[in-house]
């Protein structure tokens with residue numbers, strides 16, 4: 001299952017980050033997900049909850065940011081969201097547009113609590 005692989009990769013990244021911050025607890029992880037990736041976000045959320053359950057990351061929230069498909073027109077230099085796979089430029093009608101977004105699959109952020117018995121937080125604004 002595609003989503004399980006992604007959830008596992010996200011979790012690996014979270015664990016790597018958590019190891020660098022002893023005493024910190026990761027509360028929330030943000031993921032940017034492009035719409036053309038073919039990833040079912042409900043399935044991804046489900047997989048994520050399943051593989052974090054009863055682990056040290058139980059309760060970790062996966063926050064998925066949806067990234068629509070976007071093309072840029074080389075003729076008028078506008079960027080537009082593609083609806084129904086219509087990639088023609090809505091401004092000038094140019095058909096030779098270039099995909100510039102919508103296939104994202106990347107970590108956006110980690111939200112970390114530094115409430116452990118360690119040094120005072122250095123995680124920036126709270």
Ligand SMILES: [Zn+2]
Pocket residue numbers: 073074075076077078089090091092093094
């Ligand atoms: Zn155009």
